[in-house]
Amino acid sequence: MAGTGRRDTAGAPDPGTGAAVAGSPLRIPDFRVLFSAELLSTAGDQIARVALTVLVLQRTGSVAWSAAFYAMTFLPALLGGLLLGHLADRYPRRAVMVLADLARAGLVAVMALPGLSLPVLSGLLVVVVLLGGPHNAARAALLPDLLPGALLARGLALRQISVQIAQVAGFGGGGLLVAWLTPHGALLVDAGALAGSALVVALGVGARCAVRRVGAPARRTAGRWLGGARAGLAVVFGCPRRRYLVLAAWLIGIYVLPEALAAAYALAVGAGPVEAGLLMAADPAGSALGAAVLAFRRPVGERWLIPFAAGAAVPLVLTPFAPGLWAAVALWALSGACATVCLVQAQSGFARATPTAVRGAATGVASAGLVAGQGVAVLLGGLLAQWTDPAVALAAFGLTGLLLACAGLVRLRRTASGGAVAGATG
Numbered sequence: 001m002a003g004t005g006r007r008d009t010a011g012a013p014d015p016g017t018g019a020a021v022a023g024s025p026l027r028i029p030d031f032r033v034l035f036s037a038e039l040l041s042t043a044g045d046q047i048a049r050v051a052l053t054v055l056v057l058q059r060t061g062s063v064a065w066s067a068a069f070y071a072m073t074f075l076p077a078l079l080g081g082l083l084l085g086h087l088a089d090r091y092p093r094r095a096v097m098v099l100a101d102l103a104r105a106g107l108v109a110v111m112a113l114p115g116l117s118l119p120v121l122s123g124l125l126v127v128v129v130l131l132g133g134p135h136n137a138a139r140a141a142l143l144p145d146l147l148p149g150a151l152l153a154r155g156l157a158l159r160q161i162s163v164q165i166a167q168v169a170g171f172g173g174g175g176l177l178v179a180w181l182t183p184h185g186a187l188l189v190d191a192g193a194l195a196g197s198a199l200v201v202a203l204g205v206g207a208r209c210a211v212r213r214v215g216a217p218a219r220r221t222a223g224r225w226l227g228g229a230r231a232g233l234a235v236v237f238g239c240p241r242r243r244y245l246v247l248a249a250w251l252i253g254i255y256v257l258p259e260a261l262a263a264a265y266a267l268a269v270g271a272g273p274v275e276a277g278l279l280m281a282a283d284p285a286g287s288a289l290g291a292a293v294l295a296f297r298r299p300v301g302e303r304w305l306i307p308f309a310a311g312a313a314v315p316l317v318l319t320p321f322a323p324g325l326w327a328a329v330a331l332w333a334l335s336g337a338c339a340t341v342c343l344v345q346a347q348s349g350f351a352r353a354t355p356t357a358v359r360g361a362a363t364g365v366a367s368a369g370l371v372a373g374q375g376v377a378v379l380l381g382g383l384l385a386q387w388t389d390p391a392v393a394l395a396a397f398g399l400t401g402l403l404l405a406c407a408g409l410v411r412l413r414r415t416a417s418g419g420a421v422a423g424a425t426g
Contacts, residue, residue: 025155030146033204034139035162037197041101042166043173044193047186048108050175052125055183056118080133085232085364088138089357094205096360100135101198104128105191112187133364140367141359142205144351153348157294160340164284164291232361241353246366248305248409249346253373254401255312255339257381257394258319258332259283265319265328265390275325282329286336293337294344302349304341309405311338316398320391335398 025031088096107128111121147155177186237243258265259280266276315331315338322328347366354362377397385393 025147025151025158028146028151030205031143031155033200034142034146035159037097037101037200037204038139038159039162039166040193040200041197042163044190044197046166047173047177047193048190051178051183051186051190052121054178055187056121058183059118079368080130080136080364083364084130084133085137085367086361087134088141088360088364090360093138093142093360094201096138097135097205098198098202100131100138101194101201104131104135105194105198107131108187108194109191112184112191114184133368134360136367137360137364140351140363141356144348144359145356152351153344154295156344156348157291157340160291160344161288161295164288232358232365235354235358235362236365239353242350242362244409245302245305245346245350245353246369248309249343249350249366250369250373251309251401251404251409252312252339252343252346253370254377254397255316255335256283256374257377257397258316258335260378261381261385261390261394264385265394266325268390269325269328271325278325278329279332282332283336286333286338287340289333290337290340291344294341302345305345305349306405306409308338308342308345309409310402312336312342313398313401313405316394317402319394319398320389322391 026035107124110116111124111128116124143155144152177189181189235242236246262279262282263276266272266279271279312335315335318331319328322331350366351359351363381393381397384396
């Protein structure tokens with residue numbers, strides 16, 4: 001991971017753990033494999049989203065049905081992480097990732113068959129998205145074991161950049177593939193991408209067995225989804241430091257709202273589709289910039305979580321006062337950059353603070369909460385924008401985020417292990 005003018009950080013202390021840093025995360029073979037597999041599967045998933053949206057629209061002529069299928073590519077992920085994340089603590093994590101990808105590849109291949117009814121297609125889609133939960137939990141649980149010290153924050157930042165690039169490429173390429181191969185052919189491309197991801201992980205990642213929790217009734221817990229969810233919730237909220245870090249990450253879900261309201265904001269200010277596209281790109285572009293700072297520079301440390309969480313809120317509060325379109329673009333980009341810095345640092349700190357034996361269940365709960373937070377923010381923000389104005393809705397949610405960061409997170413940080421967070425990261 002080279003960069004011109006980058007300050008060398010070899011040997012720098014990790015602000016969260018005090019461990020030494022040496023080189024780039026991409027120098028670690030297993031991380032390179034996971035990184036490549038995630039790029040492949042992410043691009044395939046975006047192609048499938050385009051294909052399903054077009055397929056349903058062609059068959060029903062209903063924008064509502066098409067939007068519902070698009071929502072189904074996200075919403076089951078909440079339950080998948082919450083109910084199935086604990087599988088990453090019960091079985092070898094490499095095996096969980098490989099089997100989940102192979103199962104998803106097979107189901108997507110079935111979805112590509114012509115003539116499937118919409119209820120069957122929707123049922124298969126729900127299962128495909130659910131199976132992403134244990135896969136993502138296993139990958140997230142494995143990363144802290146691969147990336148020592150501050151390399152974890154850099155690795156997460158690098159993933160943030162690459163996943164966004166893969167999403168853009170998948171959306172753009174998905175439209176071309178749907179036009180060239182039809183939606184059914186594009187779904188087969190996604191099935192091939194998932195199978196390729198499974199093959200890359202199977203051949204390239206070293207075997208690492210999951211560690212069972214001492215005294216845990218493995219048969220009962222593994223056999224009951226709700227038991228796994230309760231265990232994950234207990235791990236997350238039973239420790240003040242983990243509670244502080246996960247709630248800081250969930251707060252960032254609020255800041256996805258500009259992307260959702262970009263088209264409505266553009267219409268409200270008299271702008272056209274091109275300007276709406278620029279506004280939609282502002283938050284992801286800022287997010288990539290924030291991730292690049294973390295990937296190529298010394299990590300900022302957990303003591304900066306609250307300032308960056310507040311910094312992501314302030315631009316939204318200022319949106320109604322933006323003098324023009326480009327000012328709004330700049331404000332939203334700044335919000336995205338600050339939000340990503342806060343999110344990556346919270347994620348890396350949370351992973352380090354969670355024992356490997358229960359990390360799968362805990363990360364499943366954490367990811368489910370982040371998805372839920374984003375969904376709630378988009379839903380309530382859209383309703384408020386309908387009743388008032390998009391800029392007013394953004395300002396209201398920005399003010400909410402600012403108050404939560406300055407009041408709620410400050411209080412949580414003080415109670416986290418009697419101030420241990422501040423002492424460990426200051």
